[in-house]
């Protein structure tokens with residue numbers, strides 16, 4: 001193999017590595033890299049600056065050089081408080097004024113981006129004509145340290161951007177970090193070598209990037225996520241979302257799980273739901289975050305409101321307080337969740353963490369226990385971030401003084417004794433007994449929660465008593481509760497003596513009031529409350545918006561459900577199955593929610609409103625408060641007379657490949673605006689497939705099914721452009 005061939009091969013391996021799909025082992029890669037280095041040394045040719053061997057690190061530096069940043073790396077405002085976050089949003093809205101006049105897009109509010117705030121070391125990468133020329137630390141924001149020699153060793157960072165038309169100059173900013181799993185490996189080798197171990201990934205990263213000898217940094221397996229732009233010459237993007245897409249096409253890894261929201265309040269709701277949830281992707285990340293970052297998407301709007309001397313006005317970090325402690329696992333128990341999911345929980349030797357005593361930590365699932373090799377008796381590092389329940393970061397394996405047995409997952413449900421089954425292909429193990437009291441209690445807790453039916457006065461202990469006494473077996477039972485029924489059971493918590501013989505105790509009165517009030521929740525909250533597997537706040541909102549009423553959702557086919565953007569086949573199947581198996585329960589609940597006087601001809605307005613929420617078209621979704629409903633029904637009538645004339649009316653369209661005139665996220669809006677609907681998969685219901693450059697597998701499927709193919713020029717004609 002010639003030098004050039006070998007170099008090309010290694011570039012290919014680098015590209016796959018950055019995509020998270022390495023094709024050869026690190027050892028093999030290192031072997032080939034050394035081989036290339038040898039060949040380069042023997043050859044008289046000049047070594048190109050982006051040769052993979054340039055990652056190996058040259059001679060140690062004598063000292064770090066300080067370099068001024070061309071654009072200051074300002075710090076960003078941050079808060080730990082949701083109220084302050086909302087205030088920030090109000091402030092920005094005031095500064096922006098009415099943005100609808102700024103362009104033709106109809107949105108009154110600017111879109112917001114949410115990114116993970118990676119807990120690493122901020123760095124800036126400067127590329128000229130596509131070639132990496134400099135890497136700097138943030139330093140004090142005005143002056144940074146030149147760490148080019150170390151930055152080059154990160155395989156995540158391309159030495160040359162993988163694009164034919166790189167911008168003349170670009171400064172890409174982001175975070176250098178280390179994966180938790182890499183820290184475990186590093187600590188093991190430190191331990192084997194009789195060296196000290198590191199407490200957390202951030203410390204190792206900060207120390208490593210400033211090392212003078214790049215060979216040591218190269219061994220640390222640091223990584224990089226890009227999240228913003230410094231200066232740029234020759235890049236034509238107008239918003240952050242497109243900027244990230246552009247970076248991806250350059251081969252630069254960008255922060256994962258980036259989401260865009262139509263309004264600030266939607267973005268805040270999402271943050272809140274992420275922090276409040278016991279189970280979400282945050283706790284499964286293999287790297288540390290210390291919060292979420294909210295930023296305005298459009299660059300022109302960012303320019304409009306500018307910066308203070310300290311920080312830009314269009315960005316804020318919503319941080320979570322994070323604390324770590326070392327403790328010991330006494331026992332591993334399993335808990336039953338609302339959909340029967342069995343979650344292993346570690347019982348810990350109580351330890352002080354963030355001002356509270358922590359004695360338990362979620363272990364998520366059996367696979368997690370196996371991956372982190374967590375055993376009863378282990379010494380572990382526990383972390384608590386914000387409202388997220390504590391979790392185990394890693395096991396201090398070098399502190400295993402005696403032989404510990406791997407944890408054996410139980411075969412029976414600890415509450416009802418039912419057989420535990422593994423999800424098909426999934427990592428979750430669940431109890432499939434729908435009458436399992438543990439599941440009923442969890443379902444009721446979720447049902448009564450803030451993002452669901454929001455029943456004040458119905459806490460964990462009351463639920464336990466209501467279920468254990470047999471008073472409540474399902475959601476409908478809640479609405480049938482009366483003081484007499486509660487009194488007959490003589491429940492511990494509800495025995496408070498009334499002053500007068502007939503008076504209802506305050507606790508019970510509050511509970512019954514809370515239950516009554518919950519009848520007025522909108523469709524999104526109701527759907528979320530039902531504990532449908534895979535349906536949380538977000539999916540519930542999408543369903544409510546799309547269908548508008550419960551009956552339509554109940555009768556929707558699997559295909560109708562999976563054709564909704566953002567709802568995949570797994571979720572669709574789960575929703576479909578739920579409404580089949582739980583049909584009687586839903587009937588019963590609806591009957592209670594709209595009241596038993598439905599047949600009564602003297603319906604009052606409130607009664608009608610309740611029915612409307614469940615059955616009428618123009619109701620239910622989150623966007624509809626009572627005050628808005630008039631304007632909305634106007635809009636609905638208007639749309640329905642106009643729809644006949646829309647060019648894509650009634651068409652289901654699948655898009656594949658890159659389009660010339662539309663960004664990926666724009667095309668959906670365009671199709672939507674012209675009366676069509678975008679579907680993510682080709683089926684017999686597809687009207688046509690819009691084919692762009694480098695189409696994917698959808699093209700082949702469309703050809704197989706004989707679906708009409710439309711290229712961009714024809715599509716533009718259809719739109720009348």
Ligand SMILES: [Zn+2]
Pocket residue numbers: 336413414415416417418431433436437438
């Ligand atoms: Zn069970």
